[in-house]
Amino acid sequence: TAGITQAPTSQILAAGRSMTLRCTQDMRHNAMYWYRQDLGLGLRLIHYSNTAGTTGKGEVPDGYSVSRANTDDFPLTLASAVPSQTSVYFCASSVGTSGEQFFGPGTRLTVL
Amino acid sequence: KNQVEQSPQSLIILEGKNCTLQCNYTVSPFSNLRWYKQDTGRGPVSLTIMTFSENTKSNGRYTATLDADTKQSSLHITASQLSDSASYICVVSAPGNNRLAFGKGNQVVVIP
Numbered sequence: 001t002a003g004i005t006q007a008p009t010s011q012i013l014a015a016g017r018s019m020t021l022r023c024t025q026d027m028r029h030n031a032m033y034w035y036r037q038d039l040g041l042g043l044r045l046i047h048y049s050n051t052a053g054t055t056g057k058g059e060v061p062d063g064y065s066v067s068r069a070n071t072d073d074f075p076l077t078l079a080s081a082v083p084s085q086t087s088v089y090f091c092a093s094s095v096g097t098s099g100e101q102f103f104g105p106g107t108r109l110t111v112l
Numbered sequence: 113k114n115q116v117e118q119s120p121q122s123l124i125i126l127e128g129k130n131c132t133l134q135c136n137y138t139v140s141p142f143s144n145l146r147w148y149k150q151d152t153g154r155g156p157v158s159l160t161i162m163t164f165s166e167n168t169k170s171n172g173r174y175t176a177t178l179d180a181d182t183k184q185s186s187l188h189i190t191a192s193q194l195s196d197s198a199s200y201i202c203v204v205s206a207p208g209n210n211r212l213a214f215g216k217g218n219q220v221v222v223i224p
Contacts, residue, residue, distance in 0.1 A: 042201070042216035043156075058211065090155050098143060098208060103155030 002026050006091050006104040013081050013111050021076040021107050023091030031094045032074040033058075033101060034066060036087040043090065049074055050097055081111045115139050116215035118202050124221045125192055133218040135185040135202030143208075147176050147187045148201040150217065156201055159187070192222045 004025040013019050025032065034046040035058075045058030049068040063085060065077045074093075078085055088108050092101040116137045125131045137145070144163045148156035160169040160176040162185070169176045173190045189196055202215040 040216065043214045045211060048211070092155075098205060100146070100158050100161065101212070103157070105155050106153070 004091060004093055004102055004104040006089075006107050008107060009105070010108040011110070013078075013109060015082055015111055016080050019078050019081060019109070021078075021089055021091075021109070023074045023076070023104060024072050025074075025091075025093045025102075025104075026072065027093060027095075027102070028071060029093035029095050029102070030071070031097050031099075032068065033092040033094075034064070034074070034076045035090045035092065036060065036085075037090060037106075038087050046076065046089075081109075083111045085109065086111045115213040116202055116204050118200075118215035118218050120218060121216070122219035122221070124223060127192060127194060127222050127224050129192055131189050131192060131220065133187040133189075133200050133202075133220070135187070135215055137183050137185070137202070137204045137213065137215075139204040139206055139213050140183075141207055142180060142183075143205045145176075145178055145185050146203045146205075147174070147185075148203060150199045150201060152198070159200075187218075189220070192220075194222050194224065196220060197222045 007022045030051045033048045035043045037043050044060050047066040049055045052071045088106050090106045091104040094101045119134045146161045147159045150156040162169050162178045175188045178185045199217040201217045204213045
């Protein structure tokens with residue numbers, strides 16, 4: 001079982017370009033999440049989805065969008081990247097809204 | 113103010129020694145508290161979970177304690193190994209709420 005996977009592993013992106021970070025889980029978890037992790041700030045929630053077809057805003061949603069067309073996939077899109085979006089992005093999933101969250105390996109994004 | 117505060121921010125310990133990490137939280141009401149281990153370049157992995165009624169939980173050489181009255185938790189690492197070098201993150205959740213409160217982590221470095 002793969003669990004939760006993210007792609008790409010890392011990316012360098014020019015400011016103003018768009019990018020989609022991919023996240024797929026094969027655990028049939030209902031809830032999925034996107035976090036960013038920055039040095040000295042810890043993990044911060046960007047967007048979440050409690051079930052397929054629904055999404056919600058987290059603590060730092062500006063500049064990001066998500067979709068949840070099915071249970072397994074939860075892509076995160078940066079429409080026009082800015083240098084402040086340089087970070088490590090983690091996708092996570094959980095069975096229900098209060099269960100343990102399982103994290104993917106992360107995507108390291110650098111915006112120049 | 114962050115709802116979860118961890119201390120010390122970082123520490124270096126000799127292989128074979130014990131150490132204790134602290135977590136203070138203000139989340140209320142409280143559902144559960146988890147300690148996650150995050151190896152460098154990897155996603156966080158859950159070590160322990162404790163609910164309101166539990167005051168201790170072990171996972172191998174890791175022992176977590178919880179005092180829900182004082183809103184404090186600790187993670188004790190016994191007989192540390194080089195593989196214990198990681199960031200340890202305290203995560204607190206409220207009932208029926210999948211939006212977690214994350215601490216910034218305790219960075220532990222074990223040296224031979």
